[in-house]
Amino acid sequence: MGLCEKPCYIQQLHFNKFHIAHYTLDEWRIMQSEVERANQVLNILRENLTLPKWVSSRSSDFETLVVTVISQNTADRNTARAFEKLSKKFPVTPEALSKAPTSEIEKALKVAGLYRNKARIIKKLAKIVMERFNGSLDFIHEMPFEKARKILIDLPGIGPKTADVLLLFRAKKPTIPIDTHIKRVSKRLGFAAPNADYEEIRDCLQKLYNPKDYFEVHILLIMLGRRYCKARNPKCQECPVNRLCPTGLERLKNA
Structure with a gap:
């Protein structure tokens, strides 16, 4: 069972890496597998997308x-x-x-x-x-x-x-701003529940990723949404993370 099967499981567990004893072995395994999947997505995006110059703010x-x-x-x-x-x-x-x-x-x-x-x-x-x-x-x-x-x-x-x-x-504080692209991408990837609101999506993503990566996560998920995971007619066939995306896998299976 992963996030896509039980919406926002990471959020339900109230993940805290310093208190792993609070969870059952099954819960810990689910949490770890979703963190690993999220970071695989990030690494693939790093390899396939280039941060734009305007990111300097x-x-x-x-x-x-x-x-x-x-x-x-x-x-x-x-x-x-x-x-x-x-x-x-x-x-x-x-x-x-x-x-x-x-x-x-x-x-x-x-x-x-x-x-x-x-x-x-x-x-x-x-x-x-x-x-x-x-x-x-x-x-x-x-x-x-x-x-x-x-x-x-x-x-x-x-x-x-x-x-x-x-x-x-500006302040380099640990937060992930959620725009319309990140909202859509997070739900399709199964990182957040289909009905998750702004704070729930932010909470889910921040539990999946290391704070040092929040800046890259924000920019790269936006780029993923703009280039491949479009609101209409997403380009699942071309998407570099389609094999890690439950929505992409389903669409490819039915293509």
Whole structure:
């Protein structure tokens, strides 16, 4: 019995590698086999996919926050265009954007979806960072992970994914942001239950992988979803991990 047969078994076991005595031998074997399968998937992706250059992230915490807000429900190309236009109009700093007219921010973001709402959120965030955090997001580096994450999620327009992106990319904190591609891929691979929500998927993946690999896991699963494991017409025949994927094996069997 694996994750694909009993949804999110790793999550049900509340895996803690320092307390293996809490589990039966069968539970431990299941857990170990799923960890091994997950890491086989990761190693194959490392061999077949190349991390893109943009992975180096933005030059400041606030820029990363802004570009992540812009990217919500927006293609990468339009996100990059919108950020470039914004940065040509204003310095992308809390001070500059807190004073910038909302209408001018809107104009810069017009190529991105929901640009009016995003412009209001970005201006509001800039003001909050100035007023509450002395114009800096340094607290994400200094605070314990859960405390920093809660503060970020409580900010307007910042959900768990945006908070996790900032914490992983900028503060190097141990978290895996879950986007639409990772959500789909995780469920098809059997790493998460079909009805798992954001936190459940994140929890499952983080129990399967070593924290030092979270960054690569995040990027490579996104790339897998974009290139092979598409929402419609997934390319299971070409997928490098199809032999480790219950969904892929089923589709290939019925092809």
